[in-house]
Amino acid sequence: MIKNIRTKQAILIGAVVLLVAFLFTRDIKGLVKPKEETNSKAAGGPMASQAPATAEINLKEVSTVAKNTINASLAAEIVTLENAYTSASEDKKAAEAKLLAKKWDDLEQTVPSALYLEIVASKEPTLNNWLTAGDTFMKAFDNTRDSVLLPALLQKANFAYTNAVKIDSNSNDAKTGLGITIVNGMGAPMSGIAMLMDVVKKDPKNLKANMSLGTFAMKSGQFDKAITRFQNIIAMKPSPEAYFYLGTAYENLGKNTEAIEAYEKSKKLAANATLSKFIDDKVNALKNKK
Template sequence: MIKSIRSKQIILIGAIVLLVAFLFTRDIKGLVKPKEEPTAGVPAGGQMPSEAPSINLDEVSTTGKNLLNASLAAEITSLENTFKSASENKKVPAAKLLAQKWDDLEQAVPSALYLEIVATKEPNLNNWLLTGEKFLKAFDNTRDSLLQPVLLQKANSAYTNAVAADSTSADAKTGLGITIVNGMGAPMQGIAMLMDVVKKDPKNLKANMSLGTFAIKSGQFDKAITRFNSIIAIKPSPDAYFYLATAYENLGKNDEAIDAYLESKKLAANATLSKFIDERVTALKTKK
């Protein structure tokens, strides 16, 4: 019986991973339990290797430009040439322009690398937060097992620098906690950091969302339900309802799951999500 329930959970979570990877905002991570399906490149214990491969900006740029039309690729090349030839006091504005351009094109990796250049040259809380956030977004988006460790390490480094700049910053602590739980250290250390943020700021959505998704990934569905209900009470969102529905479904609370799925569908107003949710709702209704 237990084995059957566990198998059902694995299948359900696998389906959600595919949906989340394709559909939701970049802040949402997949829902694979680490012990069931460890991320490629991450040891079984969940910690990233201490030595991750480096990222070559020129190679990343070339790869990114190959995905663009000729006009946009030429525009990027022109901006890059301006950056490379700029005097030292003009490097930062040129790097900021490239970071924004890559971000506009939904390419987080090169954007993050240019933000890192900005933060290195002008180290302050805001610049390190922007850098960490972009590297974390890139980590969330990529399915490249060789790229994931270095993106997470860079996010961790950026948030570490942000905490050093302001040890009271909730954003810095939240970002650092997320990187630690994802593999940059002992998971409980990261959880403790996030819990400390929530203790001081109960309405901190990012920290609460991270704790909720980590609860789901570790199979603590009751805790996830409590967490996501709290998030929804603060600010309803399609991803919060979606995760809430996932937790309910894994506990066999089908009526509650259906209600949460439908709220997610209504708020997201996305055709792909609507199709997926309609299929889930139909499946759940047949189990009644």
């Protein structure tokens, strides 16, 4: 029994890691410096112990590393924009930060882009600005394999979505983002799930909330629930991610025929050589189990 459970966990972890690596992963080296330890009792209360240790992302270091990954002419453009931001008066900094965020986003460098979007939101605190910052921090969170950077990005996303909810407590986008950060480690997981369930109750076709509930169901071993969730997502909008996760859930339940069908559909939609090779190997292995 224990062996079967461990096998299922290995299947789940391996499949999810491969999907994330294919769809989302970027190599980002450690750029986070922990803040000096604070007196948690003084800061206090029971809630203080629920959040992970705070970390600060150094914008200058992030930008320097990112500039080293692009060609010299593009790096020079970034430097010009950075100089304009630095020399801008306070009432102009938000506009300059938007330009930097857009440029970094165009270059697929989500961490510096998110940090500049956070600056924009702090200076122009609108619902959309905080949502955009939160979404970009979560994109960076999904992209990175840096174990030190992950909690800092999650905290940043949580902060952004918290501010969005303060502006509009009825915003499904804000509640979904906040719920995702809570379940991922920023508080009590069940409160985050309850928040996501509330979003889906009000908006059954909310893909982001449904996808999150599906992946969380898989992580907790509730594969039957995950299958139902991913089937509903596919009925609304088929995607390689949804089919891949559906296949993984079926595989964990030993439903190899259904898993093969889902994996093949994921491969067809993704049309990616790396994922195709992985799925072909997986499908062959599942066929040999019959």
